[in-house]
Amino acid sequence: MSEKPIWGEDYDLVVVGSGFAGLAAAIEAKQAGASVIVLEKMRIPGGNSAISGGLLAVAGSPLQQREGIEDSPELLFKDMMVAGMDLNHPVLARLVAEKSPEILEWTQTFLGVEYSDNLNYLGGHSVARTYATANGTGSGIIKPMLAKCRELEIPVQMKTLLCSLLKDDSGRVEGVEVRRDYLFPNRDSGQLQRIRARRGVVLACGGFSRDVAFRMTQDPRLNEKIDSTNQLGATAEALVLALQAGATPIHLSWIQMGPWASSDEKGWGVGSMFTLLAGFPYGIMVDAKTGKRFVNEGADRRLRTDAMLITDRIPVAIVDSEGVKNATTLESCLKRGVVKAFGSIEELANFNHIPLVPLQETLERYHLSLAHGRDAEFGKPLAADLKPIEHPPFYSIRLLPKVHHCMGGIQINAQAQVIDIADHQPIPGLYAAGEITGGVHGASRLGSTAIVDCLIFGRIAGQNAAADI
């Protein structure tokens, strides 16, 4: 390390990753007067953020006020801790809950993001508090963020792979070595170049859900046969570099499967949003083998996934025309055959090979629960606007859990500084935000808390790194 590197370029901040966290960091840093570049290894910007569901949990929002729903950051914090089995780092989780109204406002006022006019009641949440982007995906936020980067003249440089974190003699991260014109996944493509980061490097390059070899070290069951909702670039190289640089690994073995993904398409697809916004909250999930429900459709992701993965179970979600009103992706689901529509429950049962009589009994029992306002059998929280599943057309979607989110990653503090494993102090010049970090979500992430997490800590990382001299 004693030979001085020759820098090809020079910025105050180098941000690695062009999703929610990375773009938020870059925008904040630039606004604070720092020069900044965003590096993205793939051919297009946005990573998983762009293909995500675009859902934001907000504790205390205008829509909640309109609907008369009482909520508080404390309640969201508690929900996050329950799902996280109390493994969450409380300081980080609390920050997400507290700043969620501010971040919603920032996306609306500063970025001009548009949201649907209704709230969603997602599994594991105590109340309905989830906003959805008007276009039903995270691109509804990523596109305005990219426009803001152009406006602020922040370069977002594609096909650039992080290869090394460079430290000076004092141990401070002073820059990065990258491969430019990198063609994923060819590790030998492109040319090496060094970029100096005078004030800091922000790692905002996501999780490792698509990195089969890495994820199998943490959970040997997640072999190549298990699909993922993530884009192909969700691999572990940058995480490994951070760990090699002394970052503290936390909760790496907590890898979340998404219970709402469909077996009739690859990846996240269009079906996941359908199940999230219609199938689970307004419908029921049954085992096609038995016609019976088997889990609270509103439970947290871990509980639902564990129940769905029991051998030989074939989970199918069923909902009717009343229940699909929030389902932003219904049309594309029908077009691609991921969701099927039927004129009657008989036809639906027949197509899905579900025994009819048990299914009818299941529906009757569920409707009785609705009438009583309490799901005695599985404890699903029943929203006030829930109606019996009896208005054709009826819709079904076949489900299969897929690797969705890495709760674990590198440890940060409330300033988004990366924590050294040896002395539990910040590694000078190194920041991180988003899915590459661990601790916010503990053992299991609540749905719709990832985007707020990414935006909040991305902004914090950008602000603090810009002020880091």
Add this chain to the structure above:
Amino acid sequence: MSEKPIWGEDYDLVVVGSGFAGLAAAIEAKQAGASVIVLEKMRIPGGNSAISGGLLAVAGSPLQQREGIEDSPELLFKDMMVAGMDLNHPVLARLVAEKSPEILEWTQTFLGVEYSDNLNYLGGHSVARTYATANGTGSGIIKPMLAKCRELEIPVQMKTLLCSLLKDDSGRVEGVEVRRDYLFPNRDSGQLQRIRARRGVVLACGGFSRDVAFRMTQDPRLNEKIDSTNQLGATAEALVLALQAGATPIHLSWIQMGPWASSDEKGWGVGSMFTLLAGFPYGIMVDAKTGKRFVNEGADRRLRTDAMLITDRIPVAIVDSEGVKNATTLESCLKRGVVKAFGSIEELANFNHIPLVPLQETLERYHLSLAHGRDAEFGKPLAADLKPIEHPPFYSIRLLPKVHHCMGGIQINAQAQVIDIADHQPIPGLYAAGEITGGVHGASRLGSTAIVDCLIFGRIAGQNAAADI
């Protein structure tokens, strides 16, 4: 790294840690003709191994044969995977199960270890399969191992702290930097010295149960108020060095609490063995507040601990004179006041502030379960030799879960080679065994599988490192 280190001493193998794994590695290496030194940072050898319960799970043993108990490595493997929530690396877990009879034989024939003449039926195991050393602690194995080291002229050097793992230009671990005359926990004490390891370094220096700062990064609940059964030297320095050298961290957030520890003494004490061998298998555990049982006393450690930690619960185990026949530490428990003896259930209830009538009802229900051969309420497996708790004196022990075992650590393969996080290949010259490794036990370790784990992988590490040129 380009300047050649000056070596103070020179061995084929440097073994760090003088517990089961380290001594097993050293003995095997020396027998294979390698020169070897064992380094121990504390003032006395044996680490946690010496103060452990001395319990070995063996699948297919002479005692099982005598008792007519059918068992197999496959069944032990399955029990380990169930407790481990399938996060175990199957290759490693299977090896422990398969080699358990061989390791028992090795300790008896080669080391001369003496065991009690009866099997123990521990929580989470499908059958009674656990041997206990005749003296009721791990020292019953550590002492013969130390004697073997003297016989083989293996130096076991106390007060020597590992400070660095030294790699040559090719990335091979070629030695260690240590502090000699180190006085735990003073990190500045002693003198630096480098020891060359021509064939390999074996890390066998245990878990981090006593390292509050480190364990809190993984599980923020485990603060300084939570006691541990471990010796004070169970800290994370060597684990950190291994991770800095590129080892793969796995399952670090899975930290096991021991459900059988007593609130009336510090650490592991004498009460843990009493609860393990008498209180849980032959008695019941009630909440002193209610007089009622609340969990299967034979469940795995995680389930019992979770149930015991519910706010305001005061767990007390109760057993009678028939149930304490295997309790090797009964006398010392009584002498130290950790276990109390009473002439009647009334006196026991009175002393422990347990409401008498509910406690009597609990006992009646439990005795009814014994008569029916099935614990319908909590599913405790009822051994054939279980008798009603009705023969005075009656014994009680107050319980409090304490941090006991770190399931997580660095990844090894079946050859005990440490796996690099970047390429998932062995780090040349680096081996590990015992609690510093992760993967064997997954999410939760079954009782009495640690010693077999340590001895088996310690021997493998020693054999393979000795042959590593």
